[in-house]
Amino acid sequence: MEDTPFTLIEASAHCDGPCGVYDPASARVAGEAVQSMTKKMLALEYPQVFSSESMASYLNTMSRYAAIKEEEAQKCKKELLVLWTDFFKPMHLEAHPELHDTFWQAAKLCSACKVEVSAQHAQELMDAIESIHNMFWSIKGREVPWIRAS
Amino acid sequence: MSLVRVQISGDSMWPTFPNGSQFELIDCTFDELNLGDVVLAQHPFHSDVQMVKRIQSFSNRTVFLVGDNPDPLASEDSHNFGAINEEAILGRCEPIQA
Numbered sequence: 001m002e003d004t005p006f007t008l009i010e011a012s013a014h015c016d017g018p019c020g021v022y023d024p025a026s027a028r029v030a031g032e033a034v035q036s037m038t039k040k041m042l043a044l045e046y047p048q049v050f051s052s053e054s055m056a057s058y059l060n061t062m063s064r065y066a067a068i069k070e071e072e073a074q075k076c077k078k079e080l081l082v083l084w085t086d087f088f089k090p091m092h093l094e095a096h097p098e099l100h101d102t103f104w105q106a107a108k109l110c111s112a113c114k115v116e117v118s119a120q121h122a123q124e125l126m127d128a129i130e131s132i133h134n135m136f137w138s139i140k141g142r143e144v145p146w147i148r149a150s
Numbered sequence: 151m152s153l154v155r156v157q158i159s160g161d162s163m164w165p166t167f168p169n170g171s172q173f174e175l176i177d178c179t180f181d182e183l184n185l186g187d188v189v190l191a192q193h194p195f196h197s198d199v200q201m202v203k204r205i206q207s208f209s210n211r212t213v214f215l216v217g218d219n220p221d222p223l224a225s226e227d228s229h230n231f232g233a234i235n236e237e238a239i240l241g242r243c244e245p246i247q248a
Contacts, residue, residue, distance in 0.1 A: 006153035009175070011190055012201040013160035013217065015165070089221045091164045114194045 015089075022087040024133045030076035031129045032150045033114045035122040037069035042117060049141055076125070077110035083132065088139075096135045102128060156190050158202045158242055162217030162225035173202065173243035179209070180236040184205075188245070191215060192238040200231050201242055203227050211236045 044062055047054035084103040093099055106128035112121045130146050137144040153197055161169055167188075183189065185205055191213075193199035198210040202224070203215035212225040217225025228234065 004153055006155045009154060009156045009200065010194070011156045011158050012199050012226075013158035013162040013169070013203075014201075014226055015160065015194060015219075015221075089161060089164075089219065090225050091161060091168075091219075124213070126221055129163075 014025075014077035021082060022085060022136070024079075024126050024129065024136050027076050027083065028078075028129050028133065029124050029149060030072045030079060032111075032148060033072035034069055034076060035126055036150055037065045037072065038113065038117055038119055038122040041065045041069070042119060045112075069117075073110045073114040080106050081108065081127075083136070087136070092135075092139055095138070098103070098131075099135060102131050102135070106132060117120075154241075155246070156202060158243060162227070163202060163204075163220050164221050164224070166218040167202075168243065172246045174246055175240070176242040176244055178242050181237065183208075183213070185244065188243040189213075189215070190240040190243055192240060194234050194238060200240065201226075209233060211245060212238065 041062060044065070045057070047058045080103060084107075088099060090102075106125065107129055109121055109125040112118065113125055126148075132145070133146055156173045156175050158171050158173075159169060162182055163171065166169060166207060167173075173188065173190075176180075185207065187205050189205060190200055193201055193240060202216075203217055205213050205230070206216045207214045212235055214228040214233045216227045216229065219225050
């Protein structure tokens with residue numbers, strides 16, 4: 001039987017939609033913005049001259065940092081959830097049994113970074129995104145280095 | 151009569167048949183097909199795509215095809231493109247034991 005000549009047909013067994021159009025980079029950029037805003041909030045010094053004008057400027061700057069941190073943390077969580085629920089499939093758990101816990105912790109860190117001004121949690125979020133980056137590209141069979149924009 | 155083998159590309163038949171699995175294509179009539187058979191079928195929306203799926207149900211000379219992957223996003227099948235006509239079934243796929 002093995003020696004019998006045969007014609008080989010390539011057939012599709014693919015998923016729905018544009019499978020393959022995913023990249024953890026979008027979560028990484030949002031995560032970096034969260035970390036950057038967190039650092040800026042912690043570094044912002046109270047005005048030395050107390051006046052209506054200086055307080056307005058201080059509060060405006062702090063408010064803008066907080067607003068961006070909030071928005072980017074939410075964006076980061078959304079990007080992570082899309083990766084988790086749409087890209088990763090049950091068979092990927094075989095090679096990465098830590099997959100679900102990593103995403104769960106990363107999503108919780110997004111929430112923590114929203115409600116806190118925590119440099120520690122911002123760094124832990126970036127660490128979790130790096131783990132997801134490594135799992136993602138391992139599954140894609142490509143070596144893509146972890147590079148930060150900031 | 152020459153043998154025809156089918157090799158799948160993708161994970162929609164995982165875990166039963168992972169990416170790269172091969173089958174022998176068996177020529178058969180529509181009435182010889184059974185529920186649960188794995189078949190090679192013509193994609194209804196893409197003339198250049200043939201696919202391997204499993205028959206979930208029959209209805210009025212049409213078949214509802216599904217993948218084996220339990221993830222609802224892992225298989226483009228009759229959940230997306232609907233039941234297909236009997237003419238689109240190109241044969242039954244018998245797995246080749248590794």
